[in-house]
Amino acid sequence: MIRMFNHWVSWRSVAGALFDFSFLIVSLFITLMWINSGLPVNLAQVLIFSALFAVVMLAINILLGFYQRTTTRSFVDKRARAMLSLYLAIPVAYGLYALLPITSVNRDLMQLSAMSAVFGMLVTRVSAAYSPTANILRRRILVFGTGLQAIAVKHALEHSDPSAEIIGFYPGANEDQPQVTPHMILSRAQPLTDTARNLKVDEIVVALSERRGGSMPLRELLDCKLQGIRVLDLASHFEQTLGQIRLDSLYAGWLIFGDGFRQGFIRTLVKRLFDIVCASILIALALPVMAIASVLIVVEDGFPLLYRQERVGLGGRLFNVIKFRSMRRDAEKDGKPIWAQAKDSRVTRIGQIIRKLRIDELPQLFSVLKGDMSLVGPRPERPFFVDQLTKEIPFYAVRHSVKPGVTGWAQVRYHYGSTVEDSAEKLQYDLYYVKNHTLFLDIVILFETVGVVLTGKGAQ
Template sequence: MVSRYRMALLQCMDLLCILVALGIVGVLAIEPELSVFDDYTGASLFTIFFYMLFFYILDAYSVGVEDFRDSVVRVLLAGVLAIISSATSSYVFDHWRFDRASTGLLFVLSMCFCLGWRLFYYRNTDKLTFQMRVLLVGVDRAGKVRQLLAEGLPTARIIGYVGEPDMDPDAGPCLGAPYDVLNIARDRRATTILLLPDAPIDDDIAHDLLEAKLRGRMVVDIRSFYEHVVQRLPISQINDEWLLQTEGFSLNTRGSLRRLKRAFDVLISLVLLVPAAPIMALTALLIRLESPGPVIYRQDRVGLHEREFTVYKFRSMRTDAEKDGAVWASANDSRVTRVGKFIRKVRIDELPQIWNILKGDMSFIGPRPERMAFVSKLKEHIPYYSLRHTVKPGLTGWAQVCYPYGASEEDSRRKLEYDLYYVKNMSILLDIHIIFKTVGVVLFPKGAR
C-alpha cells in the first residue's frame, strides 16, 4: 500500500508530465496564433482530468512496489481510457477538442513522459527513497512495532529505543533514559519519534518532545502514526482506552451520517442496476448452461450487531461444494466451476447483493460479511473482531481494495485492521474513494477466489 503523502508526490509528477505534453502539442500541432491552454481550455482540462482520474482509479502509483511490467500495463490502459473519455466528453464542443493528430501526439507524449519517470524511479529506487530513522519511546510490544513498520513502511529503520533496558532483542538497542530523548534523537539523526503504549512520559519529557516536534521531527503515537500513514489500525497496539479517547467511530453517534449513507447506498444501487442487468442475465444463462443447480446461491452471513441475514450470490461452485461442512476457499479451488472462476475474478458473482443493499441488510461500502461458523472462531482468537459488526457489511470495502483475498486466520486479522480503519474514519468521501479503487480492482483482479 502506498502512503497518501508518497502518492500525492507521484501524482504531481504525472500532472507535470501531462502539462509538458500539452505544451509540446501546442507548439507542434496547434496553429501558431492559437494557445493550447487559452484557446483549447476545455480540451486541455478534459485531458488533465481524465488522465489523472484513470491513473488514480487503476492504482498507477504502486511504483517500486509492484513489477515494472504491471505499472506499464496500468499506465497504458489508463491512457487509453483517458484519451477516449476526454475525446468523447469534448465532442459536443467544436472549439474544445483536439483534432486526431493532436490527440494521438498527446497520447504518445504523455505515455512516454509518465512511463519515463517511472522507469527512472525503478532504476534508482535506493537513491530516491527517503529512509525514515525511527526512535522508539517505550519498549512494550516493540517487536510488533518493528514488524508493523517492516510491512507498512519497509524503508523505515528503527535505530533503537529509550526506556528501561529490556531483554527482548526485537526492541533493538536501548539508547538511554527517556529524559534524554531530545539529545539522543539529535545525536542519532532520528527523523521520527514514535511513542509506544507504555511510553514513560512526564511533564519534563513531554516538554522535550514538544521542542523536538517544533524543531521539525515527527513526534507521534504509534497508533495514530500507523493509522494515518498506512491507513489501517494495528491490532497489536490498540486498547480499550485508546479506542475510547481517539476521534472517529462517528456513524453510530451521528444520525445524519447514517441517513446520508443509507441514501447513498440506495442511489448507487439503483444506478448500478442499469448496466448490471444485462450482465446478470448473461451470467445466469452461462451458469445454467455449464452445470445443474440453482443460479443464485443463498447463504447465511453475519451482519449488523451480529444478526444473521441471507446473502445472495451467483453460484460459482458445484452444488456439492460444502457437503463436508464450511471451509475457506483456496487458490485453484477444485470446487469452482469455469464460469465461477471468471465471475469471481471480476466480482460479478457479488452483483445479486444489490438486492441485499436495497433491503437494508447490507451497505454498498463496508466490511465483507462472514459466516457465523468463521465469526465465532475468529472472535475467540482476534481482539476487537466484533467491532466490524457495528456497521452494516458491504458489497465492497476498504479491506477488499487494499488486501488480497484472505483464507486464513492471519489474513482475517490483517483485513480486520483495514476494516477498523474504515469503521473509525467512515465518511461519504471515503466511500467514494473506495468505489474508485474498486473499479481498479475489477479491471486488475487481485486475489479473487
C-alpha cells in the same frame, strides 16, 4: 502522511496526482497557445476539455494503482501498467478532442499533443518510483524500542514510505533482548531529548515491548513534542502508515478516547443516498453480464441459479446474502459450514470465472437497494464463523457497528482469507474503516475495487 477527509493518504501519492494533473493541463495549454495564430479557437472551452482529459487520465491512473502507498511493485509491473494507461488514453483523447470546434489539422495536433503529454507523464511517473528521494523530502524517524514491535515498525516503513529514514532505535529501560541489528541501536548515555535533537529527528515512534516500571519517559517525550518533533504511539503509527489498526498494539482506551467512529445522522444519510444511486447505476450496467452468467451457470450445473446464505449484518442482525452460485449444489451436503479455500474443488468451472471477475457478487447490489448492505463496508460473515471469531479475536464485534459491504477496505488491501489468522488480519483493516469511514474513503475503495477486478488480485 496527510489526513484527507479522515483518511490517511501518502503525501507522495497526493503530490504525484497533483503533478500529473498539472503536467497534462500545462502541456496541452502550451500546445494550444502555439497553434492559436488568429484561428477561431475558444481558449476557455479548450481549457475545460483539457481539464476533463486530465481528470479522466487521473481516474485511469488511480484504477491502475499508480498512487497506492505500496512500494513493492517491480519495474516491469509499473512499465506494464504505464503501457496500459497509454492505450486507454488513446480513445479518451480522440473522443474528447473530436468534439472541439477547431480545424481538423489543429484537432489532430491537439490529440497528438495529448498523447505526448500522457507519455511524458507516465515516463516521469515510472522513473520517479525508482529514483532516490531528495534529501529535503526525507523524514528522519527515531524508533523508541528495540524489540519485535520496533522490527514491525521498520518493516511497515520500508513497505509503505520510501521517504522515511530510520536513523536508529533508542532502547527502553526494561526491554528484553534486542531484536534489531546492534549497529542501529543508539546509546542511552544521552537522554532521549538530547539524542533526538542532535540527530535532527522529525518523528519518534514509541514501539516499546515493555512499558511498566518507568520504561516510558513521559517528560522526555513531552519535551520532544514541544520542540516540534512528532511523537506517535504504535497504534497511531500503523493506522497512518499501513491503513490498519493493529490488534497487537491496540487497547480499549485508544478506541474510546481517540477520534473517529462517527456514526452521525448526516453521514448515514449521505452513505444511504450514495448506495442507492450507485447501486441503481451498476445494476443497469451489469444486467447483460448477469444475464450471460445466469445462462452459463444453468447450462453447466442446472438450478438453483442463486445462492442464499444467512449472514450477520449491522448490529448483529441476521439477513440473507444473495450471490450467483459458484459451487456445486452439494458443496455442504453434511450441513456443516466450511471455509472457502484457495483452488476449492467444490467450485464449478463457470464459478471459477465469475469469482475471479467478482461477477458472483453482483446480485448483492439488490441487497444494497433493500438496505441490508452497503456498497462499501466489512465483508458479512456467517453466524457460525462470527461466533467462533468473536471468541478468539478481540474487538471483532466492532465491525458490526456499520453495514456490511459488497466491497471493503479489507477486501482491497488483503488477499482472500480462509482461516482465523486471516480474519484477524482483515479485521485490522475493517477497524480502520469503521474508525475513519467517509464518502471520500468509500470512493477510494470503489476505485481500488475496479483495479482489483481488472488484475484478478485476491480472487478465489
